[in-house]
Amino acid sequence: MSDIKQEIYFDNNATTPVCDEAREAVALSFDHRYANPSSYHAAGARARFAIETARENVAGLIGASPGEIFFTSSGTEANNLAINGVVKYFKNVLGMKNLSVVTSEIEHHSIINALKAVSGEVEVRFVKPRCDGYVDAGSVSSAIDESTVLVCMMMANNETGVIMPYEQVGELCARRGVLFHCDAVCASGKLKYDVKKFHCDTLSVSSHKLYGPKGAACLYKRRGVSFLPMIFGGHQENDMRAGTENLHSIAGFSAACLKANNSFDSNIAHYEKLKKLFILNLHTFMPCAVLNVESFTGLANTVSVSFDFADEHEANAFMFNLDTMGLYVSSGAACASLANLPSHVLLAMGINSLRARSSLRISFGTQNSEDEIIKSLEIIKRAYEMVKRFGKA
Numbered sequence: 001m002s003d004i005k006q007e008i009y010f011d012n013n014a015t016t017p018v019c020d021e022a023r024e025a026v027a028l029s030f031d032h033r034y035a036n037p038s039s040y041h042a043a044g045a046r047a048r049f050a051i052e053t054a055r056e057n058v059a060g061l062i063g064a065s066p067g068e069i070f071f072t073s074s075g076t077e078a079n080n081l082a083i084n085g086v087v088k089y090f091k092n093v094l095g096m097k098n099l100s101v102v103t104s105e106i107e108h109h110s111i112i113n114a115l116k117a118v119s120g121e122v123e124v125r126f127v128k129p130r131c132d133g134y135v136d137a138g139s140v141s142s143a144i145d146e147s148t149v150l151v152c153m154m155m156a157n158n159e160t161g162v163i164m165p166y167e168q169v170g171e172l173c174a175r176r177g178v179l180f181h182c183d184a185v186c187a188s189g190k191l192k193y194d195v196k197k198f199h200c201d202t203l204s205v206s207s208h209k210l211y212g213p214k215g216a217a218c219l220y221k222r223r224g225v226s227f228l229p230m231i232f233g234g235h236q237e238n239d240m241r242a243g244t245e246n247l248h249s250i251a252g253f254s255a256a257c258l259k260a261n262n263s264f265d266s267n268i269a270h271y272e273k274l275k276k277l278f279i280l281n282l283h284t285f286m287p288c289a290v291l292n293v294e295s296f297t298g299l300a301n302t303v304s305v306s307f308d309f310a311d312e313h314e315a316n317a318f319m320f321n322l323d324t325m326g327l328y329v330s331s332g333a334a335c336a337s338l339a340n341l342p343s344h345v346l347l348a349m350g351i352n353s354l355r356a357r358s359s360l361r362i363s364f365g366t367q368n369s370e371d372e373i374i375k376s377l378e379i380i381k382r383a384y385e386m387v388k389r390f391g392k393a
């Protein structure tokens with residue numbers, strides 16, 4: 001008998017499994033494309049061709065031109081590049097002083113902490129979300145003044161799945177002459193958007209959130225937008241991001257983007273079916289469950305739900321029990337769980353610390369099944385009852 005317990009992976013906003021097409025592309029990249037893409041010889045040219053093909057495929061997913069795509073190692077790096085690149089350009093090239101950047105309190109830490117790191121050079125204004133997790137475009141507009149050079153807002157929140165008014169914010173930024181960086185890391189592959197149809201100046205996408213391998217991501221930079229690089233060295237990525245390209249991950253990213261484009265509608269239909277089944281059965285299994293955001297809005301694959309634990313020990317024991325029973329979910333963003341802090345997103349929405357600690361972020365993937373939904377609800381019920389009866393499993 002196998003000693004591997006059955007596992008249900010519902011943490012697809014943290015990372016997704018690598019799809020077959022991306023695996024195959026990565027494997028192929030080791031064969032004839034191992035050379036340095038900057039090398040002059042034919043082997044180098046093959047590797048260069050693979051990178052440029054990938055640039056076209058990634059651009060194709062978001063409606064960009066290939067020349068507007070700059071590969072990075074992660075969504076985190078792409079967000080840092082957008083922020084540092086713009087701030088440094090305004091300060092060092094244009095010599096401007098008294099600059100401000102507007103963002104929201106519920107951004108990913110790769111935005112919040114990158115902005116905190118430049119807060120000595122620019123004033124950073126954090127807009128509060130509403131209690132339903134939505135950042136109002138009017139609040140963003142009110143925070144902008146003549147010192148504002150950049151607005152950073154995510155397309156959809158990775159913890160709650162709430163979709164932000166990115167089109168409105170893009171439009172108001174264009175009208176007021178402010179650059180707009182949109183963090184589309186969580187939304188890409190789950191929302192259909194086209195960078196030519198809404199206004200944004202820079203936008204980030206990450207491979208491992210859409211069934212590609214880790215180690216590749218990109219920053220889209222609209223043609224004509226100026227910024228400075230953050231990493232210096234060779235001339236890779238049109239002088240915007242030095243360092244030998246991670247061709248293998250980029251090849252996988254490329255295949256994952258092609259697949260995300262081709263199977264978008266069926267993926268969304270699958271997520272919707274799973275989410276509906278989960279939500280419709282939730283209260284039968286867990287009468288005390290409270291959805292942190294409106295049930296059927298937001299990203300089709302994301303549910304944020306909280307329970308009535310009496311203290312943080314019960315909440316921790318619940319997470320421990322779920323893990324022991326093989327249900328993999330998270331209580332917030334994966335990168336924050338290492339610090340064991342309550343979700344900054346839920347706190348900003350006005351949810352109290354205990355409720356935030358008693359929350360689960362459940363995010364479905366294309367590999368999940370309806371059968372797993374019912375099993376997961378049984379596990380949640382059992383894990384909860386054990387906490388209420390005995391504490392830890």
Ligand code: PLP
Pocket residue numbers: 013014074075076077079108110154156157158183184185186206207217333
């Ligand atoms: N932005 C959002 C909204 C995310 O959800 C994440 C990852 O969870 C990131 C940025 C960072 O992306 P990466 O994991 O590729 O660094």
